[in-house]
Amino acid sequence: MAEVQERLEAEDLQQNLREVQELLRRQKVVEGLVGRQDMPKHDLVEQLVHKQHLAELRAKLDRLHPADIAHILEGLPPEERLVVWDLVKADRDGEILVEVSEAVRESLIASMDSKELVAAAETLEADELADIAGDLPPAVIEEVVRSLSAEEREQLRAALSFPEGSVGALMDFEYVTVRADVTLEAATRYLRRLDELPSHTDQLFVVDRREVLKGTLPLARLIVTDLDRDVAQVLVEESVRFRPEDRAEDAASAFERYDLVSAPVVDQAGRLMGRLTVDAVVDYIRQASAESQLAEGGLSQEEDVFASVIDAFKNRWAWLAVNLVTAFIASRVIGAFEGSIAQLVALAALMPIVAGIGGNSGNQTTTMIVRALALGQIQGTYWKKLLGREIGVALLNGAVWGTLLGAIAYAFYGSVALGGVMALAMILNLVLAALMGVGIPWLRARLGRDPAAGSSVLLTAVTDSGGFFIFLGLATLFLL
Amino acid sequence: MAEVQERLEAEDLQQNLREVQELLRRQKVVEGLVGRQDMPKHDLVEQLVHKQHLAELRAKLDRLHPADIAHILEGLPPEERLVVWDLVKADRDGEILVEVSEAVRESLIASMDSKELVAAAETLEADELADIAGDLPPAVIEEVVRSLSAEEREQLRAALSFPEGSVGALMDFEYVTVRADVTLEAATRYLRRLDELPSHTDQLFVVDRREVLKGTLPLARLIVTDLDRDVAQVLVEESVRFRPEDRAEDAASAFERYDLVSAPVVDQAGRLMGRLTVDAVVDYIRQASAESQLAEGGLSQEEDVFASVIDAFKNRWAWLAVNLVTAFIASRVIGAFEGSIAQLVALAALMPIVAGIGGNSGNQTTTMIVRALALGQIQGTYWKKLLGREIGVALLNGAVWGTLLGAIAYAFYGSVALGGVMALAMILNLVLAALMGVGIPWLRARLGRDPAAGSSVLLTAVTDSGGFFIFLGLATLFLL
Numbered sequence: 033m034a035e036v037q038e039r040l041e042a043e044d045l046q047q048n049l050r051e052v053q054e055l056l057r058r059q060k061v062v063e064g065l066v067g068r069q070d071m072p073k074h075d076l077v078e079q080l081v082h083k084q085h086l087a088e089l090r091a092k093l094d095r096l097h098p099a100d101i102a103h104i105l106e107g108l109p110p111e112e113r114l115v116v117w118d119l120v121k122a123d124r125d126g127e128i129l130v131e132v133s134e135a136v137r138e139s140l141i142a143s144m145d146s147k148e149l150v151a152a153a154e155t156l157e158a159d160e161l162a163d164i165a166g167d168l169p170p171a172v173i174e175e176v177v178r179s180l181s182a183e184e185r186e187q188l189r190a191a192l193s194f195p196e197g198s199v200g201a202l203m204d205f206e207y208v209t210v211r212a213d214v215t216l217e218a219a220t221r222y223l224r225r226l227d228e229l230p231s232h233t234d235q236l237f238v239v240d241r242r243e244v245l246k247g248t249l250p251l252a253r254l255i256v257t258d259l260d261r262d263v264a265q266v267l268v269e270e271s272v273r274f275r276p277e278d279r280a281e282d283a284a285s286a287f288e289r290y291d292l293v294s295a296p297v298v299d300q301a302g303r304l305m306g307r308l309t310v311d312a313v314v315d316y317i318r319q320a321s322a323e324s325q326l327a328e329g330g331l332s333q334e335e336d337v338f339a340s341v342i343d344a345f346k347n348r349w350a351w352l353a354v355n356l357v358t359a360f361i362a363s364r365v366i367g368a369f370e371g372s373i374a375q376l377v378a379l380a381a382l383m384p385i386v387a388g389i390g391g392n393s394g395n396q397t398t399t400m401i402v403r404a405l406a407l408g409q410i411q412g413t414y415w416k417k418l419l420g421r422e423i424g425v426a427l428l429n430g431a432v433w434g435t436l437l438g439a440i441a442y443a444f445y446g447s448v449a450l451g452g453v454m455a456l457a458m459i460l461n462l463v464l465a466a467l468m469g470v471g472i473p474w475l476r477a478r479l480g481r482d483p484a485a486g487s488s489v490l491l492t493a494v495t496d497s498g499g500f501f502i503f504l505g506l507a508t509l510f511l512l
Numbered sequence: 513m514a515e516v517q518e519r520l521e522a523e524d525l526q527q528n529l530r531e532v533q534e535l536l537r538r539q540k541v542v543e544g545l546v547g548r549q550d551m552p553k554h555d556l557v558e559q560l561v562h563k564q565h566l567a568e569l570r571a572k573l574d575r576l577h578p579a580d581i582a583h584i585l586e587g588l589p590p591e592e593r594l595v596v597w598d599l600v601k602a603d604r605d606g607e608i609l610v611e612v613s614e615a616v617r618e619s620l621i622a623s624m625d626s627k628e629l630v631a632a633a634e635t636l637e638a639d640e641l642a643d644i645a646g647d648l649p650p651a652v653i654e655e656v657v658r659s660l661s662a663e664e665r666e667q668l669r670a671a672l673s674f675p676e677g678s679v680g681a682l683m684d685f686e687y688v689t690v691r692a693d694v695t696l697e698a699a700t701r702y703l704r705r706l707d708e709l710p711s712h713t714d715q716l717f718v719v720d721r722r723e724v725l726k727g728t729l730p731l732a733r734l735i736v737t738d739l740d741r742d743v744a745q746v747l748v749e750e751s752v753r754f755r756p757e758d759r760a761e762d763a764a765s766a767f768e769r770y771d772l773v774s775a776p777v778v779d780q781a782g783r784l785m786g787r788l789t790v791d792a793v794v795d796y797i798r799q800a801s802a803e804s805q806l807a808e809g810g811l812s813q814e815e816d817v818f819a820s821v822i823d824a825f826k827n828r829w830a831w832l833a834v835n836l837v838t839a840f841i842a843s844r845v846i847g848a849f850e851g852s853i854a855q856l857v858a859l860a861a862l863m864p865i866v867a868g869i870g871g872n873s874g875n876q877t878t879t880m881i882v883r884a885l886a887l888g889q890i891q892g893t894y895w896k897k898l899l900g901r902e903i904g905v906a907l908l909n910g911a912v913w914g915t916l917l918g919a920i921a922y923a924f925y926g927s928v929a930l931g932g933v934m935a936l937a938m939i940l941n942l943v944l945a946a947l948m949g950v951g952i953p954w955l956r957a958r959l960g961r962d963p964a965a966g967s968s969v970l971l972t973a974v975t976d977s978g979g980f981f982i983f984l985g986l987a988t989l990f991l992l
Contacts, residue, residue: 046888053891099769107889109897220735229732231771234714252709253732255700287580288798291711291791293773310790310935312769317794318768321801322883328808329879330872337884337894341904348876348905350910355872356913359865360920366861367924373853373860380853380860381846384976385839387864391834392810396828399809404817408526409587411533415816417589424821425828432829433836440840444847496864 045100048092048383049107055089056112091118098124102131105140109338114143130160135336137167149173158184159204159306162191171347190276190305199283200276202316203306206230209239212246212264217259219249227469234293234311238267243303245296247271273298274308280316281406286315330355358493363385365497369504373511378445379507382454385437390461391492393429397422397469398491402484405477419470426466430459453510457503461495464502468494469511525580528572529587535569563863570599578604582611585620589818594623601689605632608956609774610640614818616646630655638664639786642671651716670756670785677765680756682796683777683786686710689719690743692726697739699729712789714773718747723783725776727751739774753778754788760796761886767793804964839975844865845977849984852992858925859987862934865917867979870941871972873909878971882964887956899950906946910939931988937983945975 093101093116101120105113105128117140120128125144129137129152141149149168153161153176165173165188177185187205194200208229210219219236223229231410235248247267257266273296286292287310297306322432325333330351335344336404366373366383373379401418404410410418442448473483573581573596581600585593585608597620600608605624609617609632621629629648633641633656645653645668657665667685674680688709689698699716705710715728727747737746753776754763765789766772777786806814810831815824846853846863853859881898884890890898918935922928948971953963 046891049888049891071983097770102654103769103888106887107891109894144709180864223735224737226736232515232714232773233732234712234773244900252711252713253737255703255735256706256708257704257730275951282645288794289583292952293712293714293790310773310794311768314756314768314790314794314797317797317801321797325883326806326879330876331879334883337880337889337898339901343907344880344901345908348873348909351876352869352909352913355869356865356917359868362862362868363865366864367858370857370861372856377850377857377860379845380857381843381850383860384846384864384867385836385843388839388842389832389835392832393828396810397830399806400813400815400817400824403805403814407586408529408583409817411526411529411587414589418817421819421821421824421970425824428825429828429832433832433943444761496868 035246040204044395045103048096048100049104051092052089052104052116053090053112055085056108056115060087073225086119089116090157093120098127099131101128102133102136105132106136106336110139113139113338117143122148122151123155126155126160129164132158133334133336135195135334135339137164139336141167146172146175157206158187158206159191161188162201165192167416174444192278197280198276199274199278199280199297199308200306202283202312203276203308204281204312205306207237207294207296207304207307207328208233209237209304210242212238212240212262213262214263215267216254216257216261216263219254219263232294232311235268235271235305237296237307238263239304245273245298245302245304248296248328271295275299276305280313281320283308284313284317284320328488354489358489358496361493362496362500365500366504369500372504372508375512376449376450376507377394378441378450379504382405382441382450383500383503384452384502386457386461387496389433389458390465390495390499393426393462393470394465394491395488395496397425398465398473398487401470405473405483415470415474419467420465422470423463426462427459430455432464434458437479447511450507451510453503453506457499457506460502460506461499463496465491465495514545519627522985525583528576529584530578531572531647532569532596533592535565535572535587536588536595538565550557553885559786564568566599569596579611580606582613582616582949583609586616586816591621593619594975597623600844602628602631605691606640607634608635609644613814613816614647615814617818618946619816621647626652626655634659635687637665637684641668642681645672657864661807661923667786675758677760678756679754679758679760679777679788680719680786682760682792683756683788684792685786687717687774687776687784687787688713689717689723690786692718692742692744693746694743695739696734696741696743697736699734699743700739712774715751717784717786717787718743718765725778725784726781728776751775751851756785760793761800763788764793764797764800766922807964816829834969838969841973842976842980845980846984849980849988852984852988855992856930858921858927860985862921862930863980863983866937866941866983867937869913870945870975870979873942874945874949874966874971874975875904877905877946878953878967879973881950881953882967885953885963891910895950895954899947902946902950903943906942907939910935910942914938914942927991929991933983933986937979937986940982940986941979945971946977948974972992 091456101124105116108116113136115494125148127139144152146169149172153164153168153172156164158180161176177188180188190200191203196483206222208226210222214222233251235250236244236254238249240246247269248271249267251264253266254267272286272290273290274286274297276297287295287308292310294309296304297308299305322334326332330348332347332350335347339347371378385411401410434455437458438451442451443455472487472490476483476487576584581604585596588596594614605628609620612620624632626649629652633648633652636644638660641656657668660668671681671683688703690702690705694702713731715730716734719727719728721724727749728751729743729747733746733748751774752766752770754766755777756777763775767775767788772790774787774789776784777788779785790831802814805814810828812827812830814828819827849859881890914935917938918931921934922931952967952970956963956967
């Protein structure tokens with residue numbers, strides 16, 4: 033745990049990756065020369081240069097923080113990644129596996145045999161082991177579990193028993209407890225006997241004989257308070273505590289609101305089970321934000337930049353398939369009006385505008401509502417007000433953009449009636465978009481589902497098909 | 513700073529908001545009764561009830577953490593928000609203004625006169641003042657600055673001089689410094705004389721006579737080390753430090769990689785200027801992720817859920833205008849092929865499928881690349897490889913979905929040639945989408961711009977117009 037490694041700033045981090053790549057490139061040139069038939073195969077000089085590059089690289093890696101090695105591994109294509117991975121000291125494999133992204137972790141684990149995997153896994157704490165357990169072969173996990181103490185085994189079981197996205201899945205088990213009836217002097221002496229405090233120890237957890245949490249003792253308070261006093265006199269009783277089944281999202285929001293560094297996790301009886309720290313919360317926030325970014329962009333999961341064409345296809349096909357279905361439905365709506373389009377071909381050129389603006393406007397509504405829901409700002413009775421407001425915005429948007437587009441349609445096609453149909457269709461599709469933009473997240477929230485997931489796809493499907501139907505339908509009624 | 517307020521968990525937070533709403537509702541009923549003509553205007557009982565509700569609400573608010581009051585204010589419509597705001601004790605106005613979202617802050621500030629604003633602003637630290645300075649009237653800021661000490665004025669100047677998104681804009685000035693040549697014993701005695709340590713003090717900053725940073729002394733190390741030793745012997749020299757002009761995004765990534773709680777900010781000469789803490793970093797991460805979410809959804813900025821129709825329109829019109837222009841261009845592309853559509857009206861029904869799938873596939877590519885760029889995983893020479901891979905994925909996608917759609921087109925319209933054109937157009941538009949999906953973020957990154965912003969709009973514009981052009985063009989060539 034002693035932090036002897038270099039810490040890098042952003043440019044240095046990129047610089048590092050470039051240096052490793054340069055070392056690998058030179059290495060490759062050497063290997064290329066050694067491999068060529070016209071060169072003496074055991075040319076001593078070449079071999080030395082070869083070894084020297086590898087040694088230089090190895091020395092560089094030894095100095096780096098595991099998170100930075102992880103960053104380098106993620107930035108290298110598969111073959112070079114494995115060259116670097118082999119150079120990393122075996123006793124650091126575990127901590128690096130915890131740091132890399134899931135896609136890269138899979139590729140690294142695939143290159144290791146079970147003995148190496150067991151050795152790597154045994155260097156980890158129970159909570160870290162739980163994080164990568166899903167990617168390890170069952171035989172490896174079994175063997176590692178056998179080597180754990182009863183306490184660690186219990187911790188691993190606890191960490192694995194809570195679903196992703198819960199506090200239990202994020203908690204660790206490295207905390208320092210004290211009793212309420214000792215003096216601060218005694219508590220300080222006890223701490224001094226420890227070699228070092230677990231990282232992110234900004235407070236000690238005060239527990240009774242049965243491990244029930246009585247409160248916390250912030251180090252900042254311990255340091256400035258008279259040592260004669262008892263822990264009981266200075267402990268903070270009302271400190272935030274979590275239950276392992278709490279949603280990680282709620283815990284993250286509490287960490288943000290109350291600027292926490294660590295917080296105890298307790299069971300139903302109030303017994304201390306673990307600890308949640310701000311670094312786990314930061315990782316969670318980043319992860320959750322990455323996932324929503326990926327989902328919005330239509331990727332099923334984080335994609336290794338160097339994944340093969342097939343792997344990339346697998347990660348993307350589901351979204352495209354969904355899109356194909358909705359596009360097909362919209363296409364059939366248009367198909368139903370082919371007779372009208374044949375009579376007035378201008379409709380074909382104008383219809384995508386009506387559909388597109390509807391989709392965009394509806395997405396604005398949904399985005400606003402999903403944000404407000406996530407921040408807990410919408411209560412039961414406000415949904416109606418919101419819907420009213422959104423329909424108001426839709427009518428205003430419709431009046432502004434509908435008039436503009438109606439005028440443009442008139443300018444291009446010289447038909448007042450066509451311009452009028454265009455304007456009316458815009459207004460109606462914007463109102464439909466507002467209804468759906470409020471209705472879809474409302475329904476998903478009522479059904480207890482994540483209001484964000486898939487809202488945009490569903491909404492665009494409705495505003496596309498709906499937009500085509502409204503515009504072509506109105507045109508058929510009034511123009512033909 | 514003493515933390516006497518309640519800390520709430522997620523359900524309690526919602527519960528709280530509901531309680532406040534209930535109190536406000538009852539309050540309103542009473543006011544309604546008092547206001548009615550057929551009731552005695554000064555009915556004592558009613559007045560008492562009225563006052564009692566307000567007193568209850570005020571007592572409730574006094575117990576809450578400023579972040580939770582901010583949450584309640586954000587969850588209330590404008591009139592009720594101001595009722596609650598008036599009940600908050602004046603000496604807490606400042607800390608709450610720092611916590612609320614910008615939209616709500618504006619509405620609260622608009623309801624206060626300059627005297628109240630000056631009083632609220634004077635309760636804030638220099639870094640907090642800098643955060644809300646943009647929303648305060650200049651006259652108020654002038655008056656507050658006059659009341660600051662020279663040191664605070666310098667801090668405020670420093671905090672305001674760095675642009676949003678830089679470390680300088682996030683740093684605070686509450687840190688504890690020690691000299692390297694004192695013993696830990698002396699350092700501990702010095703700390704004990706302080707009333708309390710600034711929040712997030714996990715380490716002391718070790719500086720020399722000229723305030724040049726020599727290293728840091730983690731509290732966790734101070735607590736477990738023999739007090740006879742000198743600070744110089746135990747300080748951490750290689751601790752991460754930032755410069756105020758560093759990008760906040762890079763600092764956030766360093767906090768994440770190295771699990772930091774606080775880090776010193778130094779100037780060019782290595783002199784200590786301020787401190788960056790994990791709570792500011794968490795706020796930044798949340799803010800940045802919210803902004804990208806809003807931008808993707810087509811909102812210019814965070815929108816107050818209770819904003820008026822006009823305010824909502826203002827926040828949304830720019831995006832819709834951009835979209836209108838791109839939709840109009842696509843419409844003109846279709847317009848150029850009206851002759852072809854008139855001859856073969858099936859084209860009108862099929863063309864949105866080609867355009868839509870292209871846009872979705874291109875967005876997948878862009879999302880993947882923007883993520884990888886943000887994580888620093890793409891180096892100079894990998895762009896070409898990436899482009900090759902993406903074109904490979906496009907061809908595979910084209911083969912799969914193109915064949916499927918070609919078959920469907922054939923099934924509906926009975927024309928093999930139409931099916932073939934459909935399949936070919938799909939493949940070509942997917943390749944175009946891959947070129948743009950890689951090319952747009954590449955170009956933006958090369959020009960030093962944020963590769964994410966606007967990539968999706970630009971990409972969809974190209975794949976829409978391009979998709980229509982490719983499909984209708986091929987149809988004109990081969991089918992008519």
